[in-house]
Amino acid sequence: KAGVTQTPRYLIKTRGQQVTLSCSPISGHRSVSWYQQTPGQGLQFLFEYFSETQRNKGNFPGRFSGRQFSNSRSEMNVSTLELGDSALYLCASSQARYTEAFFGQGTRLTVV
């Protein structure tokens, strides 16, 4: 059974640009959550999608957005990138909303 796949693995962007990250959950999993991980703040929850609907949202500015497709694949978008957005972005999938989460390898975003 394939795990959670995140693409791309690495990304370098310039301040002010926008970026889209992709996450393909484990087959059969309907819940996808996104997290930002930085050395200073640790793992911070961004948002959760279930059945194409955003169910929860963390304390991040509106520049961070996401969506989920009918096949449960999810994308997150960050507009007007700032240097502080440099982080490892992790996606986790679960069968249902409150079951065990399995993480992808993450996308390392560097904003210069």
Next chain:
Amino acid sequence: TQLLEQSPQFLSIQEGENLTVYCNSSSVFSSLQWYRQEPGEGPVLLVTVVTGGEVKKLKRLTFQFGDARKDSSLHITAAQPGDTGLYLCAGERTNFGNEKLTFGTGTRLTIIP
């Protein structure tokens, strides 16, 4: 303010020694998970504990959920270099709160051969 505090933040010990990592909160969680993360990778789920007082063993790792479901501990016996990594606890509150999983501050463990 972090909802889940882990201690110690850093731990470096010799191969063969025992260690305990703590995860504490003032909030009650319906379940608590432990993950290990290696550099450049996503966290890998080790165990989920659900019942207050529950103890689970995974080879040399022993996980305990506090009776009040507010804290947890991870004990490693005879640590090996392969145990090196970032250990994260994560609590789940299904009845309220915006976050599906609240992560702890993490314990970076280094086992010296």
